[in-house]
Ligand SMILES: Nc1nc2c(ncn2[C@@H]2O[C@H](COP(=O)(O)OP(=O)(O)OP(=O)(O)O)[C@@H](O)[C@H]2O)c(=O)[nH]1
């Protein structure tokens with residue numbers, strides 16, 4: 048899973064990217080990020096920590112989310128050059144919206160107003176799509192003349208469909224908010240669009256607002272009514288400070304602030320939910336590990352995440368739900384309780400399943 052970070056100049060994109068990925072990219076504002084920063088965040092997962100201890104695993108590996116901090120332009124143009132090329136590779140967009148007040152950091156619009164900025168970026172995304180679809184329609188229309196008659200009908204239909212989607216975008220309907228009909232999916236298949244991607248918002252709040260986090264997130268949820276959207280409030284400057292600390296120092300500092308669950312953890316969890324992802328777990332002396340699958344994935348698809356050979360030679364999966372395993376305390380007891388199950392190809396993997404695949408190649 049890969050998430051592209053964008054937002055207005057100096058909204059704190061790189062600051063939040065650094066905290067998510069424990070990176071050290073240059074911050075500064077107004078064009079400080081000239082080329083994309085790419086990094087990986089670990090998905091915090093207490094289950095992985097607990098299982099590591101129980102199995103005395105030598106290694107602990109968390110699920111990962113890749114973040115790309117997109118280069119911006121000082122004029123606030125979001126979709127030019129390298130940024131656009133990077134966006135074609137992402138599974139979701141993360142908009143960093145500035146909510147912190149700081150006189151020493153200028154704002155493109157002169158004032159801090161995250162509602163306005165969230166609306167503007169959502170609008171810009173749709174506006175970019177209108178241009179992308181227009182270009183596609185022009186190209187298709189241009190090629191009609193030289194097309195075989197048999198293909199022309201189909202192409203004409205696709206053009207009409209694209210124009211309909213464009214008209215809806217002009218009326219403020221993002222592609223992620225539509226139920227695409229099969230004909231629409233087909234017409235769109237060669238057209239890259241941005242408003243079809245899930246849209247996440249990280250509200251970059253000031254330190255004064257940390258105590259207000261819950262109320263702000265509630266408000267943010269109200270602003271993000273559309274489908275495939277979600278958000279969290281993060282205090283960029285605090286998180287940036289914490290990245291440099293040891294784990295003990297960090298825990299102590301967070302406890303002192305009464306900030307609750309770190310915004311970064313919530314952000315990653317919201318991303319998981321909006322993208323429709325689950326984690327399954329594998330355990331053993333060598334390693335305890337979390338893996339990412341799409342909700343609804345069948346056992347062989349989950350096996351493929353580990354290795355294509357395991358999917359190819361899939362025989363069956365042995366599984367116990369994390370919760371059941373913890374209650375039972377050992378695999379043997381889970382077996383006694385009938386909670387250690389054998390599942391076949393049609394099994395739909397659940398979040399928190401501890402899985403072992405039997406396969407032969
Ligand atoms: N007070 C305060 N300052 C912040 C916060 N987050 C970022 N900043 C400051 O805002 C400035 C811009 O931060 P960056 O993270 O570089 O912002 P950016 O969006 O990546 O900027 P560009 O890549 O240049 O568009 C820096 O001086 C940061 O230190 C915050 O939560 N509070």
Ligand SMILES: [Mg+2]
Pocket residue numbers: 060061062073074075076079080116
């Ligand atoms: Mg930056």
